[in-house]
Amino acid sequence: MKLIIDTDPGIDDAMAIAYAAAASEFDLIGLTTVFGNTHVHQSSRNARFLLDKLGLDLPVAEGASFPLGTDSHAPSEHVHGPEGFGDFTEVPELGLNHDLPAAEFLVEMARMYKDELVLCAVGPLTNIANAMRLDPEFSGNLGRLVIMGGAVYCSGNITEHAEANIYHDAIAADEVFSAPPETVLVGLDVTLKTLYETADFEALAQKSPNMGSFLRDISRFYLEFYKKIGGLEGCGLHDSTAVIACSHGAMFDMVETGLRVVTEGDRMGATQPDPDRPVVRVCRDVDGVGVVRLFTERVASLP
Known part of the structure; x- marks a missing residue:
């Protein structure tokens, strides 16, 4: 499966990228970056650093700044730290970004791998909206879009009504849902059922001394946020769950519905069912224990 991750690394993004690198069913062909957890230049630097740490020579195409x-x-x-990786703040500048900006890169890759390419978006949807604006055939060329975002049947995490990725560019999200490619939405309805605890990170670090230890170390800041805000002893595998949904759809219960995003007012970012919109598949339940086990098994295989 050809895979591109659209990302704003980000601690949970780092976990998702590590999973994708370890999972044999994926042929990861590049990363596109967007603002979100960090400024976009930090997202790109962090993405290049992660690929280097994973021993992967792949393009990083920088996308939207705002x-x-x-x-x-x-x-x-306050969630991911000043540089996106918790208390790890001396992130080196390695390599260069791809010549094409993210939207153009996505359009080109969708044309090249027509119907084969899965795009997993784990940040704001600005790059995807820009690709759709750039090429009317982009949605048809793309094999599938899997989005980590939304809180359709539960409360939000950045406001009472909204999940952060959708909230950070509600207009882009609404544009994507107005004429989506084949789409699966992996939102807080399921990702909060995939709790990864301190003991899980410790076990991962024992099995994967390089990547596992890095994820454990940067996660401490993230785990402290979850404990302080929600009283939780772990963090949701938000972005990793979306990547897992790209290949393990049977682990999820899904419903089909159109979606609309509120783009202004105190409910901005709310992701709401709309029967008049094109259908997407919304994850409503998940085998959370299975997702946690699969994540650990795959990432533990990394050095």
């Missing part, structure tokens, strides 16, 4: 129609963004430093 949400559609705006010229500012405040990263989630």
Whole structure:
């Protein structure tokens, strides 16, 4: 399966990218970056650093700096740390970004691998909306879009109504859902059922001294946020669950519905069923224990 991850690394993004690198069913062909957990230049630097750490020579195409129609963004430093990796703040600048910006890269790859390419978006959907604007055939060329985002049947995590990735560019998300490619939405309805605890990180570090230890170390900041805000003893495998959904759909219960995103007001970012919109598959339940086990098994195989 040809896979591109659209990402804003981010601690849970790092976990998802590590999983994708370890899972033999994926042929990871590149990363595209977007603002979100960090500024976009940090996202790109972090993505290149992660690929180097994983021993992968893959393109990183830098994308949107800001949400559609705006010229500012405040990263989630209180969740992911000032550089995106918790207390690990000396992230080296390795390599260079791809010549093409993210939207153009996505359009080109979808044309090249027509119907084969799965795009897993684990940040704001700005790059995907821009690719759809750039090429009317993009949605048809793409094999499948899997999105980590939304809180359709549960409460949000950045506001009462909204999940962070959708909230950070509600306009882009609504555009994507207005004429989506074949799409699976992996939102808080399921990702909060995949709790990864301190003991899981410790076990992972024992089995994977390089990558597992790195994920354990950067996760401490993230785990402290979860404990402080929600009283939880672990973190949801948000982005990793979306990557797992790309290949293990049988682990999820899904419903088909159209979606609309509120783009203004105090409910901005709310992701709501809309029977008049094209159908997407929304994950409503998941084998959370199975997802945690699969994540550990795969990432533990890394050095």
